[in-house]
Amino acid sequence: MSQQVALITGGATGIGKATALKLAAHGIHVVISGRRLDVGQAAVKEIAAGAKAGAKVRFIQNDVADETAVKAMILQIVAEFGRLDMAVNNAGIFNESCTIDQSDTRNFRAVLDTNVLGVYLCMKYEVTQMLAQGNGAIVNITSIAGLNGMPWTGTYAATKHAVVGLTKSSALDHATQGIRINGVAPGGTRTDIIAGHLDGSDENYNEESIAAMHPMNRLGKPEEIADAIYWLLSPESSYVTGHILNVDGGFQAK
Template sequence: MTDKIALITGGATGIGKATALILARRGVKVVLTGRRDDRGRQAVQEIEAAGGEASFVNCDVDSEEAVGRTIADIVSRYGRLDLAVNNAGISNENKTIGASDTEAFNGMLQTNVLGLYFCMKHEIHQMERQGGGAIVNLASIAGLNGIPWAGTYAATKHAVVGLTKSGALDYATKNIRINAVAPGAIKTDLIEKQIELGQYDETMISGMHPMGRMGRPEEIANGIVWLLSDEASFVTGHVLNIDGGFQAK
């Protein structure tokens, strides 16, 4: 993977940053996007301290114009875009569907569905021009199941699965592979803070998984990196479960 160029949306924290660190160790030049410059700078410093090459671009995936401009800037700088991880996403409420807030649902639709669609669209355009590439989208166990108190979020992640599988079929003969990962509950910095504040019960969350624990960001990142690599050259349209056995129940 040496000298390949990768875009990771939502790449400054959590799964995105863990993926960037692994890719950079393999010689990939990574471009991270997000909404907070301070977190972006910190992630770049961590990657560079480990010997990798990285840069950060403030880009809100809710804006198609911003997404298109970001990818154009990457191509202007490096000449191509080989790999893309569409990781940016939000979950902004935990309520039953009847009690859910329409504005909150619209926010998730904008980021998790339209934002990912904007990224896929412009990534695919560039990959078609250059003759190929690989894309991994972040789905969820909520994209493959009904989840109590998370119906609106689950709807957006089901859409990610649909975009992934349909896109894979559209471009199967174009040397563009499109896959997804479906993580279980992952112990990111954000979730750890929410657990500390009492907003989530770690024992209850861990108990969702047959392995009896939450996942770690790097465990998801390893699956993403494999799907991006040539080791997965015959894999497209696949949703890789990385969920401590959740789907086996």
């Protein structure tokens, strides 16, 4: 898969950065995007340090909920590299742990904008480019909360269920056009998005309770999720599309 071009949204931290590190180490040109310039620049240095010779690493400051910015990002990638072979739509937020009646409508709008509208907009312009070049692979990051009901996560779970719908429906739309679209549903993973739940500040969840939800009784590592993403992007999964791959320590087997 060397000298191909990949975009990873939310690629400066957590699962996104772990995926960028893996792709770059295999010689793939990697573009990561995110809202924070300083974090993105630091991630580029780290990813580039482990990249295979010849692999380029770029950061584009971007808000995936801004359609103009997303379109410009895809055009910028194509202007430099000539194509977009892979995309990992990973950018997401989790801003509230509570029941629906206790939730804040503004918080829900924010999580919808990033987790649903952001994936939709990225897919819209990624698929447009992939159709033009005749091939491509997309992996959307959903969650165990996108496949199940989960206490105190109704708003977040709603957005991740939506990502599953976007993934499966788009996979059917483009199944004969050289574009494969799949999803990965991680279990609890040690990333920034759940960092606030691991320090005891969240009355509903803590590290022990999150680990206990999984038969393996532990949290996942970003690198373990990245391995699954890499496989779905690779030719080794050439007959796989519309699939949601659980990487969840056995959660879905219950």
